[in-house]
Amino acid sequence: MSDYPAPSLSTQEASNLYQAPGVHPQMQVSDPSVSAMIINQLVRTRGWVRLCSVVGFIGAGFMLLGGLFMVIGGAALPLSSGPGQSAAYGAGMIAGMGIFYLVFALFYIYPSLRLWQYASSISRLQHSQQTVDLETALDRQRSFWKFVGLMISIILGLYLLIIVGAIVIGAAGALNI
DSSP states (O other): OOSSOOOOOOHHHHHTTTSOOOOOGGGSOOOOBOOHHHHHHHHHHHHHHHHHHHHHHHHHHHHHHHHHHHHHHHHHSOSEEETTEEOHHHHHHHHHHHHHHHHHHHHHHHHHHHHHHHHHHHHHHHHHOBHHHHHHHHHHHHHHHHHHHHHHHHHHHHHHHHHHHHHHHHHHHHHTO
16 A cells, blocks of 8 residues: 555546646746837738728729629610510620629628628737737738638639530530541
């Protein structure tokens, strides 16, 4: 036998005995301030982030205006231009492109908004120097990059479908010769 008394563990402590150690709330470091160097580095990027956000908003605005003009212009075109000729196809094509531009403008607004929020979070961090504002700023940045990554994945998938479709159509055309 041992000279030391056996430790008494509660059932919860005994069940967590073989798990990786975690950070307990009472053991967290309570330094809420962020170093000046970190804040300085983020502040140096804030102007560029704000510029990219503003350019994104302006681009989305132009796309919205262009899309609206295309939809209205396509709807205003006459449906026939003369005997045997139909302009409905052209009018529908213009209106369809306008709808495409309207939808695509929405894909510009979301990342521009996230960049704007990120720049604003950097400003709050500069004044408060609190960890919670740093976490908010980094979360806004993460959200922006997540959206960009998803859009890149979708676009690459569409490219793959287009390439496969072109190969299939080309092969089908070659077999019918």
